Amino acid sequence: MHFHTDPGLEVFRQEVRQFLAQHLPPELRGRPRSTRSPVPEVTRWQRILNGRGWGAPYWAKEHGGTGWSVQQILVFDEECAAVGTPSLDGFVHKLLGPVLNEFATPQQKSQHMAAVLNGERLWCQGFSEPGSGSDLASLRTRAERDGDHYVVNGQKIWTSYAHESDWIFLLVRTDGSVKKQAGISFLLVDMKTPGITVRPIRSIDDCHHLNETFFDNVRVPVDNRIGEEGAGWSITKFLLNNEHATTAELPALKGYLRRLRELAAAQRVGREWLGERPEFALRVARIEAELQAIGMMTQRVAALEQVHDPAALPLGSMLKVRGTELQQRITECLVEALGDYGAVAYAHPHDPLPDGPQWPQQDVARGIANDMFFRRASTIYGGSSEVQRGIVSKLLFQL
Incomplete structure (x- = not known):
């Protein structure tokens, strides 16, 4: 490949700069972006972008996104960082969103996508567990089928922004009799569901963005499962490869x-x-x-x-x-x-x-x-x- 400047990208960069100059409120400028911005700022910025048609900058056009190339996405991120816009909810935009676009049913998409684009639903990720970090497939949080629901019991840790999130996407073990990668399923769970407890972890930077999250007989509709039962590992590999x-x-x-x-x-x-x-x-x-x-x-x-x-x-x-x-x-x-x-x-x-x-x-x-x-x-x-x-x-x- 070559590293010559693409004139089309420069035109796009100017378009992004002009939009930021005209539509980013002064009180939302200069925001730090190493961690997720406060919820009101995330929500307000998401709505501003959605009003421009840029509410899903990382998604393909057929999924309601901008359809930008990877190079355009890099330009957009760079210009936003340069002026210090609030952060977006990266968990849904970069991780869960592509999964929903690829594997969710039409009913699941209609339930979540509009709320995401309107800044009405923030997400957190329930993957890591005590003793199951790098070896994610060894997770022990289990979900047992009970009619039209799963009953979830277990613990997740390092759950970033669980205390501020509306929903969590969760890996659970639905079958303990098969190879560990084969018995995992992918669930979406409303954080207001009874039985969920979130406890803060104050990290070395003296901030609260991490949590441990406990599930005690949490009833989750089977309709909230993404993909087939036991397909959670392959869905997770898709998520992590984006x-x-x-x-x-x-x-x-x-x-x-x-x-x-x-x-x-x-x-x-x-x-x-x-x-x-x-x-x-x-x-x-x-x-x-x-x-x-x-x-x-x-x-x-x-x-x-x-x-x-x-x-x-x-x-x-x-x-x-x-x-x-x-x-x-x-x-x-x-x-x-x-x-x-x-x-x-x-x-x-x-x-x-x-x-x-x-x-x-x-x-x-x-x-x-x-x-x-x-x-x-x-x-x-x-x-x-x-x-x-x-x-x-x-x-x-x-x-």
């Missing part, structure tokens, strides 16, 4: 680099600006070079996905490894760039700044420490680096 070009989170990486340059230009070390110190300038240059390499690889994976080339799968896993490792290094560098202030636990970016004297760079620095702690987990969630390397070795051998 959109490898986005796994490196390139817009977030570019945002971190912009903030690093801002700090380098605003911080003094003795009589020098931080950015003028050779050792720091060399470190930033190395980060920028690796970011450019990840950007080129992202474009390569996007081009392969566009033509459904199977090489996109192992390269996407490589992107996940390299991108998340760079997230950790660049957020560490951001904290170190704060100097003595790097030890301070700044307010969460969604919270107001505290009263009293303010450090001149505090608004630039807020959320940096939180991001650094949050990204400690980036090489684990979404498939650990060890799992990704296993995928690469297996799939490259098959090509």
Whole structure:
């Protein structure tokens, strides 16, 4: 492939910029995007996009989406990150949505799709369990058939935003007598169903976005099962194989680099600006070079996905490894760039700044420490680096 600028993509980029300039309210600009934005912001932004016909930017046109190419999606994500729009509900847009489009019945689609596009239904993911993380097929949450319902009992953990979500898509064991991958089913569950308990997990970034979720005789209609009973594992593989070009989170990486340059230009070390110190300038240059390499690889994976080339799968896993490792290094560098202030636990970016004297760079620095702690987990969630390397070795051998 080549890396010449596509004139059509540049026209599209200008269209996105114009839309953001005209329709993104000032109070929704500059929002942090490392974690999901507050529910009112997610809902409001979703409705603004839906009013433009962009309510499902990652879906094909026949499913009510924009029908954008992978390259256009990357441009859209990059421009939204640059101005700091609120986040979308990635669980439904990038994970569950393609599953519903591919496997759901017409009745299931009519039940959920309109609510998603209108910002009326937020989702969380019920996959991981205590002792069943990387080995997802070993899950023990069970669902026993009782007439027209399943009775679900068990526990999920690391359930991001379960405390704010309306529904959960859930992997359960419906048959314990067969091979472990064969006995799993895929359910959609209303979080208001009796028997569901959500308990918060406060993570190392001092935020509450994780939870443990318990199911105690939760009755779920059989009509809420996606696909056939026992087809949950194949559906999950389909879910996890979508959109490898986005796994490196390139817009977030570019945002971190912009903030690093801002700090380098605003911080003094003795009589020098931080950015003028050779050792720091060399470190930033190395980060920028690796970011450019990840950007080129992202474009390569996007081009392969566009033509459904199977090489996109192992390269996407490589992107996940390299991108998340760079997230950790660049957020560490951001904290170190704060100097003595790097030890301070700044307010969460969604919270107001505290009263009293303010450090001149505090608004630039807020959320940096939180991001650094949050990204400690980036090489684990979404498939650990060890799992990704296993995928690469297996799939490259098959090509």
